[in-house]
Amino acid sequence: MEPAVSIRGLTKVFRVPSLKRQRVVAVRDLSLEVASGEIYGLIGPNGSGKSTTMKVLLGLSRPTRGSTAIFGRDSLSVSSRIDVGFLPENPYFYKFLTGEETLHFYGRLGGLRRKEIRERSGELLALVGLEEARHRRLSGYSKGMLQRIGLAQALIQRPRLVVLDEPTAGVDPAGSRRIRDLILKMRDDGITVILSSHLLEQVQEVCDRVGIIFQGELCREGPMKDLMAIEDQTEILLEKASPELLEKLKTVIREHGDESALLSMGHPRTTLERLFLEETSGKSPDTRE
Amino acid sequence: MNPSPSPHRLCSPIRVWVIARNTLTQLVRQRAFYFLLVFSLVILLAAMLIQNFTDDASRQLKIMKDMSFFAMSIFCTIFAIVATSNLIPRDVEDRTLYTILAKPVPRLEYLVGKYAGGMLVIFFSLAIMTVLLYLALYARQQALMAEYLVVLNRPLSPEGREDIELILSQLKEAGPSWRLLTAVLAIGLQALVLGALTLFISTFASSGLFTVVVAFVAFFVGYIEPVVLDYWRSSAESISRLGSFVSYLVELVFPNFQTFNLVDGVVSGAALAKGTMAKILSMAMAYVGVYLLAAYFCFAEKEL
Structure with missing residues (x-):
């Protein structure tokens, strides 16, 4: 079966604007595959190369070496993004638009027709719990509401892959829990999710597989259960034991x-x-x- | 039935229109149209106070036209530079651009859509200002003509009657006419060129302020370039090949913005030289095309 995401030998070097022509290697020879339908967590400290990897995957940045593909299509081709939804870290959508207008805008960009957008907007606003705020401008939305409308715009054209960069950054625990539940709902709907987060507990809760990235290199990768299990210890959990x-x-x-x-x-x-x-x-x- | 994306096209006019319309909404909701309110007040105020400036009836209408075209020109020049300079940098800064380009939207469509949105604001603003100008001009012309027609109905000497009839014919000439639209069109075309130039600068500029300053300098250079180069060519004893090449390059890179100034001729009633509009139109389209292409090449390679 074709992987949802395939990254092969990705290296990304940035030039630092200075007289010495310095260069920074943001990602070094990174390879990974994400199977269709799984939730993959990409974790690592600040500046480790997570966001750069995501940007290259989405065609927002060009790889210096290597290649990335989404459902077999090269990320550099615009058509690879037909099946993708993206929520960047701390998104600031157009604050002059209402929630409904925002979904309409992204839906049209995603190639949906007006009637389809109307139906889909209704579904998504209900899903993310923003039906009441659909006619309110985003300038009046809280941080958590912005993240949720961000998730809705990412899902508007029914993508098969959703890329989430720090989806719960700055959101209170209740909002964070709600977003976590939405991510799990995506998996139930067969959507592949790539998630980058600093909240390791949340990654542990929702991800099927995890990749740990440090200084641009993928240090460790595998199924969550395998990575978390301590092989020589056994846990027994009893209820109402005397x-x-x-x-x-x-x-x-x-x-x-x-x-x-x-x-x-x-x-x-x-x-x-x-x-x-x-x-x-x-x-x-x-x-x- | 589940909604599904329609087949992807490499260049979709619908997506360009969606981005353009969104940009138009953005600029309008950011109260850019407040300038229009100021403009209409200026026109109304001018119409009311104009009689205090001069007793010459047709001159009153001329001053009114001069003031209106000045306001239109100032609005379009400032708006084309200031509004366009922030269109892309703000989207980059707010990361809104990520969510747009993460959809199947080619960078060219985004760029053209943003530019078209900004220019639509100028188009609608100019249209409203033009309607206001025509209405104010018509009202003043009718009021003045009514005054002179009353005088004409009184017993007058033949010379006095001739004078009044001359004034009435001058008032008819100085009122609203299709000729005024050529000046409006030229102002609009100049704004199109300035907008494209500013958009191009914003694709590689490090800040909004830098973009605005460079765009205004380019506009100033383009405005004075024909006078300066003519003076230099006529006063220099001999022009080196390098000097000739540089002056040619300046003429090529910076559009001669004097070309777009039809206001003086139109207001004074002078006839436009044959082919003037065609020349202005083709010049504007050529510069817009080249600047947008250059903007695309810069933006296509931009790391986000």
Whole structure:
């Protein structure tokens, strides 16, 4: 099956405007593939080359060496972007447009007809929870609302690939959770997602595979479960276990006699995000692994 | 049925129009049209106060036309430079450009759409200003003619009657006519050239201020270039090949903006030389084409 994204030997060098003609290697010989329908997380510190990789993938920047392709089409060709939706970091869409006008504008650019845009806008505004604000200008939108209208514009022409650069940057936990749920909904709809984020916990929650990029190089890559698993340790999670049962378990482990050892036993902790949401919304959000 | 994108075309007039219309909305909602309000006030004020400047009836209409064309020219020149200088840099700065070019939109379409949007504002502004000018001019002309017709109905000496009839015929000549449109068109064409030049500069400029300053300098050079070069050619004893080449280059790169100044001739009632409009039109189109092409080459290679 054709990969959604294919990056081969990508190197991107920027010239620094100075008398010495300095050059900065932003991405060095990076290769990766993203299968259709998966959520791929690209993580790394600031300046590691994540955004540059995304820009080259979207044809906004030219590779110095190597190539990138979307569903088999070279990223440099305009037609490769028919199937792509993009949400940049801290997007500032046209503030003089209303939410509905914004979707209409991007829908027309995406090649949709007026009638299709009307239908699709309605669906998307409902999906991102902005139906009430559809006639309000974006200048009156909060940060979280801007991110959500950004997601809606990225999805307007039903792309098969969505690229999200720090989609929850500056958004409060409730808004962040909402965006996370939208990303999971995209996967359910069969959309491939490439996600770059500093919020590692969020990446861990939603991504199927992860690539760690550092100083322009892909250091580690693989399925989330493989990367996160500690091979020589096992976790057992019990519900309503009595102290007697726990004592029995400890005894069994002790008496087993091989190298196995009990490292810890106690109550699992909730996340700060979950606690925040419980306190502020009055209801517990669903937990997803 | 699920909506689906229509087949992608390499150059789509629809996408260009969508970007142009969006730019038009942007400029209008940013209150660029407030200048029009000022303009209409100037015209109305001029129409009311004009009788205080001179007793000469046809001269009153001439001053009115002069003032209006001056306002139109100033508006178009400033707007073409200042508004166009920010169109692309602001989209880059706000990252709006990323979301646009991440859709199947070629950079040429974006560039042409932005330019067309800016020029549409000038077109509509000029159209409204022209209508206002015609209305104000017509109203003043009718008021003046009514005054003189009253005088004409009184018992007059033959010389006095002749004078009044002469004034009435001069008023008829000085009123609104199709000839005024040639001056308006020339102002519009000059704005088209200036807009394209500014857009080109903005594709490689480091700041909006730099773009505005360079564009105004280029406009100034283009405006004085024929006078300076003529003087230099007539006063220099001998012109070197290099000097000749440089002067030719200046003439080629900077359009002669004096060519677009038809206002004086039109207002004074002088006849336009044959082929003037064709010359201005072809010159404007050639410069717009070259500047937009140059802008595209700069913008196509731009790292975003």
